Amino acid sequence: MSVDTATVKRVARLARIAVTDAEAEKMKGELNAILGFVEQLDEVDVSGVEPMTSAVETTMRKRVDEVTDGDCAEDVVANAPMSDDHFFMVPKVVE
Structure with a gap:
């Protein structure tokens, strides 16, 4: 695939x-070089290679999926200017 100046300007x-015309001409050469390297990757035989999510084989650690109340209501409202029974208190804004 080859990129022309119009394509570079459209992408920009x-x-x-x-992008000026001079910058578009420079980018055209750079983008064509990048696409050339990408086309080289098509030549690599990857049949039999399994997809990877990590370079190191790991298994996901999972926690028990259980519903809790968080058990930290005091910590949540600790820095609130006003609170009552673990709820935030705010000034009335609607008359």
């Missing part, structure tokens, strides 16, 4: 980047 406009 979509990305909301101001």
Whole structure:
């Protein structure tokens, strides 16, 4: 795939980047070089290679899925200017 100047300007406009004609010509060469490297990856045989989520084999640690009240109501309202029975108290704003 080859990128032309019009494509570079269109992508720059979509990305909301101001690009001059000289910058677009320079980017055209850079983008074509990047796409050339990506096309080289198509030549690699990856059949039989399983997809990875990590470079190190790990298993996810899972906690028990149980519903709790958090058991920390005092900690939640500890820094509140006003609280009553574990609820935040705020000034009345509606008349």
